[in-house]
Amino acid sequence: MTFSDWIAEPVNWVFAAIGLAVLFSGFRVVTSKNVVHAALYLVGALAGTAGLFLLMSAEFVAWVLVLVYIGAVIVLFLFGIMITRAPTGLDESLSSDQTAMPALLSAAVFVVMTWASIDAFGTELLATVGEATSTQVIGESLLGRFVIPFEVVSFVLLAALIGGITIARRDLTPVEEEERMSV
Amino acid sequence: MEFLIDLFDNFWVSLAGKLLLVATMIPLIGMVIGFAEMKLSAKMQARVGPYFAGGRWGWAQLIADGVKFFQKEDIVPDAADKPVFKSAPILVLVGTVALFVVIPFGPGLIFRDLSVGIFYALAISSLSTIGILMAGWSSANKYSLIGGLRAAGQLIAYELPLVLAVVGSVIMAGTMSMSGIVEAQINAGFPYVIVQFVGFAIFMVAALAELTRIPFDMPIAESELVMGYLTEYSGFRFLFFFLAEFANMFSMSAIAATLFLGGYWLPGIPEDLLSFVGPFILIGKVFLLAFLMIWFRWTFPRFREDQLQGIAWKWLIPLALANIAVTAILKVVL
Numbered sequence: 001m002t003f004s005d006w007i008a009e010p011v012n013w014v015f016a017a018i019g020l021a022v023l024f025s026g027f028r029v030v031t032s033k034n035v036v037h038a039a040l041y042l043v044g045a046l047a048g049t050a051g052l053f054l055l056m057s058a059e060f061v062a063w064v065l066v067l068v069y070i071g072a073v074i075v076l077f078l079f080g081i082m083i084t085r086a087p088t089g090l091d092e093s094l095s096s097d098q099t100a101m102p103a104l105l106s107a108a109v110f111v112v113m114t115w116a117s118i119d120a121f122g123t124e125l126l127a128t129v130g131e132a133t134s135t136q137v138i139g140e141s142l143l144g145r146f147v148i149p150f151e152v153v154s155f156v157l158l159a160a161l162i163g164g165i166t167i168a169r170r171d172l173t174p175v176e177e178e179e180r181m182s183v
Numbered sequence: 184m185e186f187l188i189d190l191f192d193n194f195w196v197s198l199a200g201k202l203l204l205v206a207t208m209i210p211l212i213g214m215v216i217g218f219a220e221m222k223l224s225a226k227m228q229a230r231v232g233p234y235f236a237g238g239r240w241g242w243a244q245l246i247a248d249g250v251k252f253f254q255k256e257d258i259v260p261d262a263a264d265k266p267v268f269k270s271a272p273i274l275v276l277v278g279t280v281a282l283f284v285v286i287p288f289g290p291g292l293i294f295r296d297l298s299v300g301i302f303y304a305l306a307i308s309s310l311s312t313i314g315i316l317m318a319g320w321s322s323a324n325k326y327s328l329i330g331g332l333r334a335a336g337q338l339i340a341y342e343l344p345l346v347l348a349v350v351g352s353v354i355m356a357g358t359m360s361m362s363g364i365v366e367a368q369i370n371a372g373f374p375y376v377i378v379q380f381v382g383f384a385i386f387m388v389a390a391l392a393e394l395t396r397i398p399f400d401m402p403i404a405e406s407e408l409v410m411g412y413l414t415e416y417s418g419f420r421f422l423f424f425f426l427a428e429f430a431n432m433f434s435m436s437a438i439a440a441t442l443f444l445g446g447y448w449l450p451g452i453p454e455d456l457l458s459f460v461g462p463f464i465l466i467g468k469v470f471l472l473a474f475l476m477i478w479f480r481w482t483f484p485r486f487r488e489d490q491l492q493g494i495a496w497k498w499l500i501p502l503a504l505a506n507i508a509v510t511a512i513l514k515v516v517l
Contacts, residue, residue: 036320040267043313060299063306067346071309072339078316079335082328135299135359 015055022048039077046070060135201294205283213429214245220477227481255418267321271314272423278310279427282434287362289447289461300361305346312338319412330411334402340495341392344385347503351382351510352442365446374445381506383443385499390435398483436472444468
């Protein structure tokens with residue numbers, strides 16, 4: 001497929017617009033000099049990603065992304081940032097001189113993932129525009145063909161949850177215990 | 184007539200028509216519910232309430248308020264983070280307006296019948312949470328920040344029971360499409376509230392908390408936090424929050440009515456009449472639920488912050504999970 005063929009499809013314009021917006025917000029997440037701004041740019045990047053999923057007719061996945069990442073994860077991020085220290089205005093100490101290695105690492109990840117997806121699928125057409133994948137199909141494959149990975153992932157998440165609670169929780173010393181009982 | 188049908192078959196024309204409809208409907212609904220709240224609150228407190236504006240019952244009170252808000256100066260605090268401060272009310276209103284897309288007002292009377300309808304509604308309403316946090320932080324005011332934090336903690340805690348409560352209805356209907364759920368209730372011959380009463384009760388409690396209404400109004404508790412995350416807002420930006428609150432009350436009630444009370448359908452009404460009376464039935468149910476919320480406001484005192492978290496995590500979520508398990512088992516067995 002040549003570039004002029006590609007650009008003739010209106011869907012690809014939308015794809016390009018959303019993709020550029022995601023790239024820009026992703027770039028601003030790491031370069032922004034204000035933590036809250038960085039988190040808000042992450043909202044933009046995730047919303048754009050949800051838009052890309054919508055373009056691929058994966059309606060359910062797109063809204064899962066919005067509900068879980070924007071609605072819960074980012075809200076927790078913002079909550080955590082604000083409850084600790086988040087002044088308005090710019091914080092120069094947030095920028096770092098060490099940009100070369102991270103840039104190299106990101107480029108390497110990009111190359112590996114691009115290579116892997118081209119190697120796996122090539123020019124195969126995976127979804128048709130305008131034909132939403134039904135949630136039923138996703139549900140049946142999650143609890144059918146992919147039931148073992150699905151259960152493994154939920155087990156890992158449960159372990160992470162318990163681990164998180166164990167690390168964050170501090171048992172009271174006997175003195176503190178007594179003080180607490182007396183109140 | 185032919186010309187009109189052709190005109191509305193055009194995607195952009197019908198989109199513009201729908202946008203216009205929503206743009207007039209939301210302020211109108213906001214005003215009706217807002218006025219009902221003023222008058223009912225007055226009645227419950229043995230006051231008169233709005234009286235002079237408009238001549239009779241003070242019906243034009245909220246129109247006067249709206250005009251007043253537009254005339255006021257748009258004050259942005261000096262230390263505020265200006266772009267975030269200015270865009271927060273817009274984001275809150277967007278999260279509210281987007282909910283109207285999937286509410287079925289009658290058979291076929293829906294802006295877009297998404298196959299993941301109810302899931303979309305729950306996902307898109309979380310945009311408002313981000314807007315509230317942005318408002319709280321960017322005001323550079325400690326009351327705003329505390330209000331924003333309280334709102335975030337509360338909205339996260341109550342989003343879970345809200346999502347889990349609707350699963351019961353979804354399992355019974357076997358679809359997530361909003362109009363599909365109403366049709367399933369028509370075919371079953373009864374509104375789901377009869378068998379899903381637990382789900383309905385959890386949904387209403389969680390919806391009250393999501394709307395930050397009394398008894399869950401700690402984020403804007405006026406005796407502790409001035410007005411929480413709204414403290415620094417004035418003029419039309421405050422109006423945006425105000426409209427979003429009442430429009431949200433409408434859309435939450437409409438979702439509850441659709442999922443549990445049969446939506447635009449009432450037992451005993453012939454199906455070919457539904458296209459005409461459907462919207463009125465739905466709006467009637469919505470006003471019934473809105474009345475319930477206003478009634479709660481003057482009945483219960485405000486919760487404490489730890490009580491609020493306790494109710495969500497220790498009672499509502501386990502109860503909602505048990506409800507899902509029982510519904511799923513009965514669905515398979517029966």
